[in-house]
Amino acid sequence: MFLSAIQAYALLHRRIEARKLQELYAENYPKHKESDFFWQVQDLKSQNILKQTLENEYQIKYLFAPTIDADLWAVHTFLAQNFDLSRACLWSSAWYNQFSLHQTIQNFCIVEVEKEIGESVFYALKKAGLGEVFWLQTKEDEEILLEKYIFEAEKPIIVRKTISKAPIQKITVGKTTFPTATLEKMLVDLYADEALLGTYKGAEQTRIFENALQNYAIDFKKIFAYSQRRGKEQDLKKYLFENFSQEI
Numbered sequence: 001m002f003l004s005a006i007q008a009y010a011l012l013h014r015r016i017e018a019r020k021l022q023e024l025y026a027e028n029y030p031k032h033k034e035s036d037f038f039w040q041v042q043d044l045k046s047q048n049i050l051k052q053t054l055e056n057e058y059q060i061k062y063l064f065a066p067t068i069d070a071d072l073w074a075v076h077t078f079l080a081q082n083f084d085l086s087r088a089c090l091w092s093s094a095w096y097n098q099f100s101l102h103q104t105i106q107n108f109c110i111v112e113v114e115k116e117i118g119e120s121v122f123y124a125l126k127k128a129g130l131g132e133v134f135w136l137q138t139k140e141d142e143e144i145l146l147e148k149y150i151f152e153a154e155k156p157i158i159v160r161k162t163i164s165k166a167p168i169q170k171i172t173v174g175k176t177t178f179p180t181a182t183l184e185k186m187l188v189d190l191y192a193d194e195a196l197l198g199t200y201k202g203a204e205q206t207r208i209f210e211n212a213l214q215n216y217a218i219d220f221k222k223i224f225a226y227s228q229r230r231g232k233e234q235d236l237k238k239y240l241f242e243n244f245s246q247e248i
Helices: 002-010 018-028 034-046 070-080 093-098 115-128 139-148 183-192 203-215 220-229 233-243
Strands: 015-017 050-054 057-060 089-092 109-113 132-136 156-161 168-173 176-181
Touching (some): 002 015, 002 018, 002 034, 002 057, 015 018, 018 057, 034 050, 070 089, 070 115, 093 183, 109 115, 115 156, 132 139, 176 183, 183 220, 183 233, 220 233
Parallel strands (some): 089 176
Antiparallel strands (some): 015 057, 050 057, 089 109
């Protein structure tokens, strides 16, 4: 596929000339029309995968593909056997480390599920013994548990209510579908969560946003729609335009 070829090329070259781009397209679609190539490039530009830097040159943005570690995979495997995860989102705070300057020592799995099954998921995970499980129902819970327990816990697992219409992606591994966070969701949550993701605030937050926006394909429609759901749309828009206007 053309997109896969571009992403593979980006592993060694962050910029690509229009001529080389057309060569990659021709290798995947030998009988293409000139108009087919034109519209394909326009589509990739609209998705922010290609960003034109010169008249005949583009920057290639990566597609975010998180690494699912053994602990997170074990949590998913257990829950998938006992619950409907079609509207769930499982991810790890460790994923911010690839964008930040400093690496956090304590990371945690985050399990976001519908409110109706939150309590059941919490008790099921506690019984399973996959880690120390915390159920965050309110902001007060978040602040108290974080201060007293979570940052000292061994393999902490956070259970909290999912926010409707949150931007998630479903990764397929073999016959397993893994519902997890998109980069857009991670960035909005980073901005909105004062306590849970507090270790990434200040200069680290700026570095994370900068690296993500400069190097990865970001769907700003998803960013702003989700930030609106979290009551942070106007604040986040101001933050982005004041600090990263060249990347928007």
